[in-house]
Structures are given as C-alpha cells and as structure tokens.
Amino acid sequence: MKNKYIIFDLDDTLVYEIDFLKSAYKEIATLLDESRQEKLYQEMLLRYSKRENVFDYLVEQFPEFSKNKLLNIYRNHYPNIRLNDGAKDLLDFLKSKNYKIGLITDGRSITQRNKLKSLNIENIFDKIIVSEEFGSEKPDKRNFTIFLSSEIDDYFYIADNPKKDFIIPNTLKWTSICLLDKGYNIHSQNFDFEENFLPKIKIKSLLEVKSILSK
Secondary structure (H helix, E strand, O other): OOOEEEEEOOEOOOEOHHHHHHHHHHHHHHHHOHHHHHHHHHHHHHHHHOOOOHHHHHHHHOOOOOHHHHHHHHHHOOOOOOOOOOHHHHHHHHHHOOOEEEEEEOOOHHHHHHHHHHHOOOOOOOEEEEHHHHOOOOOOOHHHHOOOOOOOOEEEEEEOOOOOOOHHHHHOOOEEEEEOOOOOOOOOOOOOOOHHHOOOEEEOOOOHHHHHHHO
C-alpha cells in the first residue's frame, strides 16, 4: 500500500470561519453589556451582514473600549466552535489507516492554535504550519514543501480558496481537492483563475475524500 499524506486547510475547510466570528461576537457582546448581550450580539451580526464595520460601531457605543482592544478580544478569545460536517469521521478514518495528516493555515498563532484546541484536533496532525509561526503565508512554496518526504508516495491537499490554496500543490503534482462552499464561507469562492490555480477535484462533502483515497 502506498504511503499517503493528507494535508488540510483549516478555515472554511475543517471549520467554518463564520462560526469563529459568531463566537467572538458573543464574547465581545457579553463583555460590553452583559445585561443586553443577546440584543447587542444580534445587532453586531446584522451590521456584519450589511458589510458595515462592526468595530467602528462598537467604539461609538462604548468609547471606553478602543478598537484595538476589541480586535484583540476577537483574535485571542477561546472560541466555541465545532468541526464541519464529516470532518471528524474523515480524520478518524485517516488515523485508522495510519496515513500522515498535516495542516497548513494562514493566521495568527494564538488564533489558529485556540481553534485547534477548542476543536480537540491539535494532536491529530503529524505537522502543523501556521503562517505567523512559519514566517510565510500561502501560496509561498515553503509552506507546502516542508511536508515533502522520501517516505511518502502520494500527497493530497484539501482546501477551499483557489486564489492561494491549489497552485503550489498542483506544481508539486499533489492531488488538489476543493471543498465547495455551501453558502457559509466568509469569502466568496471564485474559480475565475487560470487552470494552474484550480483544484483537480471538487467535493461537496469531506466524506468524499474516503473514496478519492481508495482509487
């Protein structure tokens, strides 16, 4: 049997970034006005949906809090989030097959590490690359080549953003897999790029990866 390395993106692949946003908004609303936290939380979501600057609004309403302080709470809070549908089953399957499992994620160390701890998956991965810790962001080639090993025959990269996720895996002859947006992704999923930016395979569910690996 060939040795396989399955490498994941985090945000909008294993977990929806919008869930992290909602968790942070709840934390901030509770801190700012515990007696009206639900009303304030709903107001924040409404303004976000209208593409307004939520933090500018909060600073106007609560001038004792600076924008930087609120952003720090947003980025550094310990989130109440859950894995996307199918993610736990897939990760358990990969572990049962003794495949190598990796993660490449852009973002701040404390933010991304808190997500992994809250999801209880930090120890699942054989290697984790967080851009702030590593010193570069996707699509820098180094964020991907760090996983290369003479012991591995096949590489698979599962992510969601054609703008930066798939060009390097394609160059490295990995199997690039895109999880299609079900309408929850914070950033719109755009496939209007040159072919070398596009994934080799598109999936609607993470569980489809099982059959892809068996081919």
